[in-house]
Amino acid sequence: MAGHSKWANIQHRKGRQDEKRGKIWTRVIREIMVAARQGGGDVKDNPRLRLAVDKAKAANMPADTIKRNIDKATGNLEGVNYEEIRYEGYGIGGAAIIVDTMTDNKVRTVAEVRHAFSKYGGSMGTEGSVAFQFRHVGQLILAPGTSEDKVMEVALDAGAEDVITDADGAIEVLTAPGDFEKVKNALDAAGLKAEVAEVTMRPENTIELAGDEGQRMQKLLDMLEDLDDVQNVYTNAEIAE
Numbered sequence: 077m078a079g080h081s082k083w084a085n086i087q088h089r090k091g092r093q094d095e096k097r098g099k100i101w102t103r104v105i106r107e108i109m110v111a112a113r114q115g116g117g118d119v120k121d122n123p124r125l126r127l128a129v130d131k132a133k134a135a136n137m138p139a140d141t142i143k144r145n146i147d148k149a150t151g152n153l154e155g156v157n158y159e160e161i162r163y164e165g166y167g168i169g170g171a172a173i174i175v176d177t178m179t180d181n182k183v184r185t186v187a188e189v190r191h192a193f194s195k196y197g198g199s200m201g202t203e204g205s206v207a208f209q210f211r212h213v214g215q216l217i218l219a220p221g222t223s224e225d226k227v228m229e230v231a232l233d234a235g236a237e238d239v240i241t242d243a244d245g246a247i248e249v250l251t252a253p254g255d256f257e258k259v260k261n262a263l264d265a266a267g268l269k270a271e272v273a274e275v276t277m278r279p280e281n282t283i284e285l286a287g288d289e290g291q292r293m294q295k296l297l298d299m300l301e302d303l304d305d306v307q308n309v310y311t312n313a314e315i316a317e
Contacts (some may be wrong), residue, residue, distance in 0.1 A: 086315055094164065096184065097140055098299060099133075099302075099304075100135045100215075101132075101135060101137055101165075101198075102304070103178075103307050104122045104128060104131050104135055104137065104142075105132075105137075105145050106158050106178040106307065107128040107131065107178070107307065108125065108129065108132060108142065108145045108146060108149065109145050109146075109148060109149035109158060110149070110158055110160060110178060111124040111125040111127075111128045111149075112125050112145075112146045112149035112150050113149040113150065113157075116150065117146045117147070117149065117150040117316040120239040122133045123254075123257055123289075124282050125146070126257065127256075127257070129142055131146075135268075147285070151309045157176070157180065158178040158179060158180055159179055159180070159182065160176070160177070160178055161176075161177050161178075161179060161182060161185065161186075162174060162175070162176050162177070162203075162207075163175040163186070163189050163200065164200075164201045164203065164204070164205045164206045164207055165193050165198055165199055165201045165205075165206070166198055166199050166201060166205075166206070167193075167197075167198045167201045167293050167296050167297070167311065167313060168196075168197055168198070168285060168289045168290075168292050168296070168313070169225050169283055169285055169289055169293075169313075171177060171283045171285065171293060171313035172206035172209045172210070172236025172279070172283075172284070172309075172311060172312045172313075173193075173198065173206065173296075173297075173300070173309065173310070173311045173312055174206060174207060174210060174309070174310040174311075174315075175189055175300055175306055175308075175309050176306070176307045176308040176310075177189070177303075177306050178305060178307050180209050184255040184305070185303075185305040186300060188303050188305065189300065189303065189306070192296065192299040192300045192303065193215075193296070193300075195296075195299065196292055196293075196295050196296035196299065197292055197296070198296050207277075209279060209281065209312055210278060210279050210280065210310060210312070211277070211278050211279075211280055211282055212250060212253055212275070212276075212277055213237075213252070213253065213275070213276065214250065214251035214252065214253055214255060214259065214260075214274075214275050214276075215248065215249070215250060215253075215271040215272065215273075215274055215275075215276050215278055216231075216248070216249040216256075216259065216263060216270035216273045217246055217247070217248050217249075217253075217270055217271055218246065218247045218248075218249070218263075218268060218269070218270050218271065219246060219271050220242075220244050220245030220246050222247055222268065224239075224241055226249055226266065226268065227239060227247050227249065227263070227268055230262050230263055230266045230268060231249045231251075231259055231262070231263060233262070233264035233283065234249065234255075234258055234259045234261075235251065235252075235255045235258055235259060236251045236255070236259045236264075237250050237251055237252060237255075238250040249263070249270070250278070253275050255277050260273050276308075277308075277310040278309065279310070279311070279312030280312075281312060282312050282313070282314045283312055283314070284313075284314045284316060285311050285313050285314070285315050285316065286315070287314035287316075290315040290316055292311050293311075293315055294315055297311060298312075299308055
């Protein structure tokens with residue numbers, strides 16, 4: 077099944093995230109704390125916490141830092157309580173944007189998110205205004221040159237919902253959120269390492285932006301991602317280089 081070319085967009089996004097590496101620990105710590113508070117501090121029984129701990133290890137976070145924040149969240153140490161809040165809105169050209177935050181101050185967070193939208197020509201929407209344009213999925217993307225037949229065999233056997241070959245040759249594996257870990261482990265065991273592996277909000281359709289529109293949209297996305305309380309930003313915009 078052929079998909080829209082997105083490998084360049086993925087590499088571009090990863091490059092920008094690498095530039096902001098200093099913020100990754102803060103975001104991962106919040107994710108660990110919320111996951112542990114909601115599902116308990118035992119990684120064996122808490123898939124969301126397992127995923128957060130994997131992100132922490134990938135970001136070279138020390139084991140004692142991980143444990144300390146799990147202990148804070150489960151009441152063994154005094155810590156901050158974070159609340160998860162999702163904001164929805166529109167960017168340039170009507171492109172949809174979802175902003176997931178974790179905050180200890182809702183008033184501050186909504187003001188900062190609204191300011192970012194308005195500064196670059198976007199607008200805040202109401203709850204549910206754009207979420208219907210996205211699908212909550214596990215997503216694994218493997219680099220061009222990976223064997224499509226092998227990925228398809230391993231992924232579908234492990235319970236993946238779909239395998240999509242991109243125009244650039246990248247291979248995208250989609251799973252139900254609950255099956256993400258099982259499919260990822262199966263791919264890893266087969267020596268198929270995903271460049272991107274996450275549970276995400278995947279747009280059902282995309283809007284391509286280029287030139288001035290693309291630049292303004294990128295500035296809006298960058299400003300949102302730079303906010304301290306923002307965990308993830310999702311959009312259906314594909315920005316041409």
